[in-house]
Amino acid sequence: xxxxxxxxxxxxxPAGGVRARRVLIGIAIAFIALFLVLPLSVIFxxxxxxxxxxxxxxxADPDVRAALLLTLGIAVIAVPLNTAFGLAASWCLARxxxxxRGAIVALIExxxxxxxxxxGLLLVSLFGRSALLGGFLESxxxxxxxxxxxxxxxxxxxxxxxxxxxxxxxxxxxGSEEEQAAITLxxxxxxxxxxxSLPKLRWGLLYGVLLCNARAVGEFGAVSxxxxxxxxxxxxxxxxxxxxxxxxxxxxxxxxxxLLAGLAIVTLVLKAALEWRxxxxxxxxxxxxxx
Amino acid sequence: MSxxxxxxxxxxxxxxxxxxxxxxxxxxxxxxxxxAVMVATAxxxxxxxxxxxxxxxxxxxxxxxxxxxxxxxSAIDAIFGFIIAWVLARYRFPGRRLVDALIDLPFALPTAVxxxxxxxxxxxxxxxxxxxxxxxxxIAYTRAGIVVALMFxxxxxxxxxxxxxxxxxxxxxxxxxxxxxxxxxxxxxxVLLPPLLPxxxxxxALALARGLGEYGSVIFIAGNKPMVSEILPLxxxxxxxxxxFPGAVAIATLMLSASFLLLIAVNLLQAWVRRQNGE
Amino acid sequence: MSxxxxxxGLYKALAGQVVLDGIDLTxxxxxxxxxxxxxxxxxxxxxxxxxxxxxxxRGAVLFDGEDALARPAxxxxxxxxxxxxxxxxxxxxxxxxGFGLAVRKxxxxxIEEKVAxxxxxxxxxxxxxxxxxxxxxxxxxxxxxxxxxxxxPRVLLLDEPFGALDAVxxxxxxxxxxxxxxxxxxxxxxxxxxxxxxxxxADRVVVVNGGRIRQSGTPMQLYREPADSFVYRFLGxxxxxxxxxxxxxxxxxxxxxxxxxxxxxGNGTAYLRPHQLMVRPEETGAWRITEVxxxxxxxxxxxxxxxxxxxxxxxxxxVLALGLEAKMTVEVEITGGMVVADTAATPAPLLPxxxxxxxxxADRRVELEG
Numbered sequence: 001x002x003x004x005x006x007x008x009x010x011x012x013x014p015a016g017g018v019r020a021r022r023v024l025i026g027i028a029i030a031f032i033a034l035f036l037v038l039p040l041s042v043i044f045x046x047x048x049x050x051x052x053x054x055x056x057x058x059x060a061d062p063d064v065r066a067a068l069l070l071t072l073g074i075a076v077i078a079v080p081l082n083t084a085f086g087l088a089a090s091w092c093l094a095r096x097x098x099x100x101r102g103a104i105v106a107l108i109e110x111x112x113x114x115x116x117x118x119x120g121l122l123l124v125s126l127f128g129r130s131a132l133l134g135g136f137l138e139s140x141x142x143x144x145x146x147x148x149x150x151x152x153x154x155x156x157x158x159x160x161x162x163x164x165x166x167x168x169x170x171x172x173x174x175g176s177e178e179e180q181a182a183i184t185l186x187x188x189x190x191x192x193x194x195x196x197s198l199p200k201l202r203w204g205l206l207y208g209v210l211l212c213n214a215r216a217v218g219e220f221g222a223v224s225x226x227x228x229x230x231x232x233x234x235x236x237x238x239x240x241x242x243x244x245x246x247x248x249x250x251x252x253x254x255x256x257x258x259l260l261a262g263l264a265i266v267t268l269v270l271k272a273a274l275e276w277r278x279x280x281x282x283x284x285x286x287x288x289x290x291x
Numbered sequence: 292m293s294x295x296x297x298x299x300x301x302x303x304x305x306x307x308x309x310x311x312x313x314x315x316x317x318x319x320x321x322x323x324x325x326x327a328v329m330v331a332t333a334x335x336x337x338x339x340x341x342x343x344x345x346x347x348x349x350x351x352x353x354x355x356x357x358x359x360x361x362x363x364x365s366a367i368d369a370i371f372g373f374i375i376a377w378v379l380a381r382y383r384f385p386g387r388r389l390v391d392a393l394i395d396l397p398f399a400l401p402t403a404v405x406x407x408x409x410x411x412x413x414x415x416x417x418x419x420x421x422x423x424x425x426x427x428x429x430i431a432y433t434r435a436g437i438v439v440a441l442m443f444x445x446x447x448x449x450x451x452x453x454x455x456x457x458x459x460x461x462x463x464x465x466x467x468x469x470x471x472x473x474x475x476x477x478x479x480x481x482v483l484l485p486p487l488l489p490x491x492x493x494x495x496a497l498a499l500a501r502g503l504g505e506y507g508s509v510i511f512i513a514g515n516k517p518m519v520s521e522i523l524p525l526x527x528x529x530x531x532x533x534x535x536f537p538g539a540v541a542i543a544t545l546m547l548s549a550s551f552l553l554l555i556a557v558n559l560l561q562a563w564v565r566r567q568n569g570e
Numbered sequence: 571m572s573x574x575x576x577x578x579g580l581y582k583a584l585a586g587q588v589v590l591d592g593i594d595l596t597x598x599x600x601x602x603x604x605x606x607x608x609x610x611x612x613x614x615x616x617x618x619x620x621x622x623x624x625x626x627x628r629g630a631v632l633f634d635g636e637d638a639l640a641r642p643a644x645x646x647x648x649x650x651x652x653x654x655x656x657x658x659x660x661x662x663x664x665x666x667x668g669f670g671l672a673v674r675k676x677x678x679x680x681i682e683e684k685v686a687x688x689x690x691x692x693x694x695x696x697x698x699x700x701x702x703x704x705x706x707x708x709x710x711x712x713x714x715x716x717x718x719x720x721x722x723p724r725v726l727l728l729d730e731p732f733g734a735l736d737a738v739x740x741x742x743x744x745x746x747x748x749x750x751x752x753x754x755x756x757x758x759x760x761x762x763x764x765x766x767x768x769x770x771x772a773d774r775v776v777v778v779n780g781g782r783i784r785q786s787g788t789p790m791q792l793y794r795e796p797a798d799s800f801v802y803r804f805l806g807x808x809x810x811x812x813x814x815x816x817x818x819x820x821x822x823x824x825x826x827x828x829x830x831x832x833x834x835x836g837n838g839t840a841y842l843r844p845h846q847l848m849v850r851p852e853e854t855g856a857w858r859i860t861e862v863x864x865x866x867x868x869x870x871x872x873x874x875x876x877x878x879x880x881x882x883x884x885x886x887x888x889v890l891a892l893g894l895e896a897k898m899t900v901e902v903e904i905t906g907g908m909v910v911a912d913t914a915a916t917p918a919p920l921l922p923x924x925x926x927x928x929x930x931x932a933d934r935r936v937e938l939e940g
Contacts, residue, residue, distance in 0.1 A: 020475075021382060028378040029390065031371045035443060036396050039408040042418065046411055085317045092310035098299035106554075107318055113550045115504025116402075117524035118543045122325035124531065125332050125540060133328075157321050180303055189305035211398070218401025220507035225528060238403040238507070245407050245511065254411075257404040264399040271399075272392035463656035466623050469643050470650040471670030471721060481669075485660040 043261045046254035058255035063231040067240035068259065070148070074236065075216040078155040082212055083205070086163025090201070091193070094171035095179065105168065111160045119157050120225025123150055148234060150226035159216045166208035167201055170282070174200055203278040207271065214267045218260055333544040336537055344541035352518025353526045354545075360434055360522070361502030364441030365449075369495050372449030373487075379450070380457035394451070397444050402507025409440050410511040432514035437522060440508040445498030452494035456487055456564075489564045493557055500553040504546065572599035573633050573724040573757045575620065580629035582615060582781075589615050590626065591781035597774075600755040602748075604762055604772035608804070612781040613761045614729055620759065621727050622646045633724060649723030649756075653730040655714040657702040663713050664689070664698035670721035688716040691750075708739040715747075719754075728760035732767060744771055765805050769793075777801050798917060799910050802841050809842040809880045813909070820909055820920060824878035826856065829904050830921045836913030840920055847882035848903040849873070851892055855901035862895055873902060 048055050058064065089108060093101060111119065127134040127144035137144060144150045178200070182192045198205075220238040228234040231243055237256055244253035275282060299307070333341060344350070378384075379391055397405065413420045413430040420431055430436050460483070468478040506524040514520035523542060530539040580593040590612045597603050605613040618624040620631055622643030631638040638646055658666050665672075667688050668681040676684075689695050692712035702710055711731065718726060731747070732740040748771055751758055762768050768775045769789040776786040777800075785797035796802040812823045815836045820828045828840050849857075849871055860872035860879070869889045871882040882902070884894070894900070907920035 024374055025378050025382055025384055027371070028375040029386075031375065032390055032393055035446065036393050038418070039405060039412060039443065040396060040400070042412050043404060043408045046408075085314065088310040088313040088317075092307055092314055095304050096299060096302055096307050096311075098307075100298075104314065104318065107322055110322055110554075113500050113504075113554050115506065115524050115543075115546055115550070117506050117527050118504065118546055121527060121531065121539055121543045122329050124536075125329040126325040128536070130536065131328065153321070157325070160317075160321055176302070176304060183303050183305070192304070193306070214399050218399075218404070220401060220403040221524065224506075225531060238401050241403050241407060242511075250407075250411070253407055257401075257407060260401045260404050264396065264401070264404075267399045268392050268395055271395065272388065276388070461654065461656060463652045463654060464658065466643075467650070467652055467656035467658075467717075468669070468673075470621060470623070470648060471673065471717065472644045473669070473673040474644070477673050481673075482658055 040261060040265075043254055043257050046251060047258040049254075050251050054251060055255050055258075058249075058252035059259070061252065063235065063243075064237075064240055064252070064256050066232045067235045067237045067256070070151075070235070071217055071237040074148075074152050074155050075213055077152055078159055078216045079209060079213050082156060082159050083163050083209055085160070086167050086208060087201075087205075089164040090167035090171045091197070094168050095176050108161050108164050108168075111157055116158060116219065116221025117225055119222040120154055123153050123157065123222075123226050127153070145226050146228035146234070151223050151234065151236065154222040154226045155216050155219055158219050158222050159212045162212035162215060163205065163208035166204045166211070170201060170204040171197070203274060203281050207274050207282060210267055210270055210274070214264065217263060329540060329543065329547075332537075332540050336541060340537075341541055341544070344538050345545055347538075349517050350523075350526065350542060353521050353523045356434065356437070356519070356521060357503055357523040360437040361441055361499050361505075364438045364445055364502050365495050365498040367438070368442050368445045368449045368498050369491060372446055372494065373453060373491065375446075376450045376453035376457055380454050394447050397447050402444070402505070403511075405443055406440065406508040406511035409436075409443060409508065413439060413512060431512050432520065434513075434520050436512040436514070437509050437520060440512050441502040441505055444505050444508055445502050448497040448501060449491070449494035452497065453487065453490050456490040460486060489560050493560045493564070496553050496557050496560065500550050500557075503549060503553075572755060574599045574635075575725060575757060575759070576630075576632040576635070577616075577620070578630045578632075580616065580619060580626045580631070582619070582624070582626045588781050590619075590629075593629070593781075593783060595776060595783060595786070597757055597759060599757055602751050602758045602760075602771065602773045604760055604768035604775045605778055606762055606765060606768040606775050606804070607778035608763055611779045613778045616778065617727050617729055617759060617761050620725070621648045621650050623650075647721070647724040649718030649721060649726045651711075651714045651718050651726075651728040651731055653733055655702075655710050655734075657710055657713060657717070659702055661701075662698065663694065663700050663702070663705070666702070666713055667698075667716045667720050669717065674721070684720060688720055691719070692716045706739075707735050708743055711735065711743060723756070726756050726758040728758070730762060731760055732762075732764075740767075747771065777804060779804075796908065796917065799839065799841065799908075802908055802917070807844055807881075807883075809844065809847075811840040811842060811878065811880070813838060813840045815909065815911055815913075819923070822878060824876040826876065827923060828920065829907065829923045831909040831911070831918040833909065833911045833914045833918050836911035838909055838911035838913075840907055840909050842880065842904060842907040842920070844870070844881050844883035846904060846906045847873070847880060848905055849882050849884060849892070849894060849900050850903075851894065851898060852901040853899055855899045857900050857902045859894060859896050859898045859900055862889060864889070873900070875902075 047058075089104075093105060114122075124145055125131055127137065127150060129135060129138050129145070134144060142149070144153065178196050179192050182196050183189075187195070218238060219236075220242075223236055224239055224242070227236070227239055229239055229243070231240065235243060237260060241253045241256045241260075244250075244256060336344065375390075375394070379387065379394075410431055411417050413423075413436060415421070415424055415429065415431065417431070420429075423430060428435075430439055464482055465478055468482040473482065504524060506522075506528075509522055510525055513522060513525075515525060517526075523546060527539045527542050527546075530536075530542070575595075575597040577593055577595040580590050582588075582590040593612075593616060595616075605616060607613045615624055619626050620638070622638070622641065625639070633646075658669065661669070664682075664685050668685045671681045671684060685698065686695075689698050692715060694709060694712060694716070697705065697709065702713065705713065711734075715728075715731075732743060735743065744767060760771070765775075772789065774786060775789055775792055777784045777792065779800055785792060785801045787795075792801065793805055796805060802808060811828065813820050813828060814823065815821070815831060815833050815838065818830050818832070818834055820831050820840055822828050822840070828842075849859075857873050857875045860874050861870075862872075863870045864886050867886055868883050869886045871884060871889070871894060873880045873882055880902075903922070904920070905922050908917045909920050910917045
């Protein structure tokens with residue numbers, strides 16, 4: 001480590017601070033290497049432990065392909081729905097002041113603090129065969145729990161807050177003056193939304209969609225509770241990884257996991273790029289909450 | 292018109308009613324309805340019925356495992372998270388942006404993936420497990436394994452709560468303490484730590500809440516031995532698989548209450564932070 | 571208790587940029603000194619080095635002949651008032667003021683006694699229990715000062731002490747600080763970019779720019795004999811007139827005489843303060859008024875002659891009495907100024923040629939002096 005570069009820190013430093021600085025930076029980097037980088041790299045190491053051929057074979061497995069397709073399919077349904085919801089919520093919650101607003105904001109954040117397993121159970125208690133609604137649907141031939149609709153609902157529940165919680169503080173910080181100006185100039189509500197609000201919120205929206213998608217693709221606990229866990233039918237990629245791992249097909253499990261890990265890396269890179277390039281615009285959301 | 296003016300401030304912007312309707316509908320369908328039905332189911336168990344299910348030895352044992360491991364992991368995260376947040380907020384060094392981006396890995400990496408990765412690392416023949424084995428330290432398939440997994444998922448909560456607060460803390464405060472004759476230790480304890488404490492506690496509470504509910508990253512590395520290395524969420528899944536629906540609901544209600552309490556604690560802490568900043 | 575500060579050859583470079591370029595400065599015991607300069611001039615760095623918050627690459631800082639650089643900041647016995655005060659937000663006013671004593675393990679009773687005395691001194695007797703967020707800007711400033719004074723510093727340093735305050739509070743606090751210093755007589759250095767503040771408060775003003783001391787002296791010395799054009803311009807508004815000097819006569823490039831100077835020949839610039847221009851109506855005058863802007867007790871008069879524009883400032887009462895208004899033809903008398911010539915090392919005062927219309931008189935006087 002080149003000492004001078006390492007120490008080119010913000011304030012000019014008294015001599016005693018230099019060593020403390022190096023020690024702290026050292027501890028931070030070591031901890032991150034051990035607890036974050038090592039787990040990430042072991043995924044790829046294990047995935048290729050039997051060579052590239054085995055890796056390709058594992059990914060070519062029809063069950064893995066079906067799981068990948070199901071995972072993407074669920075995300076394609078859940079992410080746009082929750083994005084639309086996030087836009088609607090940010091419009092009514094950030095642009096208007098009304099009674100009960102705080103309660104709605106708190107409810108939107110709720111799924112974040114609910115255990116994924118409990119989230120799954122919530123859906124079972126509403127749509128399960130013994131539940132009122134679930135029994136009614138079942139008698140009409142619609143199966144929700146242990147089937148794909150339940151898995152979509154579970155994904156919707158856990159990814160519910162992601163777009164909304166990015167957009168609300170951002171829209172609040174930006175204020176409504178431009179929208180009001182547009183209205184006084186004769187723009188319609190839709191025109192105002194499409195030409196003023198949407199462009200103003202675009203980076204926050206992208207940020208929220210990114211996080212929403214990452215969670216939708218990776219959700220495990222909630223989906224596992226409501227899934228029938230039938231390989232090739234109701235296994236998403238995370239569930240397929242469990243099936244493979246529990247079946248002692250460790251390398252295949254890691255090969256499937258490497259796809260999700262790759263997606264996580266892409267997400268992190270895009271997220272960092274967004275944060276870096278649009279720092280000022282996104283500051284409001286970064287300040288308002290923890291990712 | 293006059294009635295609505297009572298509960299909402301007037302605005303020239305249109306679209307309030309449709310956007311609020313959409314929001315409430317979605318919220319009601321996805322969150323409120325399932326929540327209400329489960330609470331009703333729990334209430335249907337009756338007071339004594341509920342407690343009989345909650346006070347089963349296996350539930351209490353697993354609860355103890357969950358609480359102990361989540362507390363331990365959050366505490367370790369609090370210490371190292373503090374250091375990392377400090378380093379990120381205060382120092383510029385090569386690779387800082389990479390480190391900053393990596394912090395969010397536990398948010399981005401699916402929990403099941405993290406789970407098998409950690410299990411592979413800490414298994415007796417894994418890269419870390421093999422190093423520790425000669426010293427008689429076993430991590431995988433014990434409570435320590437659960438702690439490691441929960442540390443992984445909880446770390447970003449501490450760092451991301453603390454980092455902006457540290458960044459906003461003026462270096463002038465430390466310099467002022469130094470000019471008044473305080474030693475670095477005194478300066479840290481009396482001048483730096485107090486304004487950071489609410490944020491640190493907030494991060495701790497968030498990591499704890501996440502840790503108590505975490506499932507995917509834990510089950511692969513935990514031994515899943517009842518009352519020893521089995522976490523409460525896994526017990527819910529087990530009971531559901533055995534079609535013991537009332538038992539699962541009772542435990543879920545217990546966990547929901549715990550997360551509500553933690554949520555309230557976090558909100559109180561945030562209010563404290565705002566008050567302290569004179570906002 | 572008063573300490574003499576001696577600074578010699580202080581040099582500091584940061585990232586290839588020279589911040590301080592050989593500062594020599596002595597602050598006599600008990601004196602109130604202002605470091606005056608534009609932002610980025612190095613004045614704050616100089617102050618932080620006296621405090622021990624920054625370290626110089628070279629040079630020495632002595633307190634009463636003793637090497638101050640050898641001691642860390644916390645043992646230097648320096649009271650420092652930060653620009654934004656740096657009050658500890660989570661501590662009451664009283665605990666803030668007593669902090670320096672508490673870390674020195676002074677007994678609690680003694681701390682309370684001292685804090686009470688300091689609160690009286692800064693006229694905040696009843697606010698000891700408040701938190702900084704509950705105070706006004708001026709009150710915070712005084713708490714910061716009380717906190718710095720609590721440790722009975724040998725030297726008091728203030729970084730832009732009034733920078734964050736509004737105009738009225740600033741004026742009151744300035745006078746109050748001046749009185750306080752007269753009573754306590756502690757060696758004090760403060761940093762400011764406001765020449766009015768420096769002149770009103772300081773016994774001695776040190777003008778800093780580009781990491782160097784451009785001039786130091788009493789406010790009167792600086793104003794009357796500025797060392798160079800930077801100091802001259804920094805200390806007040808000035809008209810800049812390109813000119814040449816022939817036989818001691820300063821002639822504007824626009825083609826008319828401005829006055830005399832001790833320099834014989836050369837090219838250069840004449841600097842004229844707006845209040846050094848006397849304006850009177852005269853139909854045969856060579857100047858024209860372009861605009862009259864009244865702003866309170868003084869008015870600004872725009873003047874033009876042969877492509878040259880100048881600005882004069884007159885008492886508004888006088889403007890009214892003379893009936894000055896735009897488009898009027900007037901005569902202008904230059905009563906003083908400064909000439910920087912390429913042939914002279916130092917600036918020369920611009921002397922009035924008494925009757926510019928009759929240069930032969932001035933000519934004769936030059937001959938008499940010669």
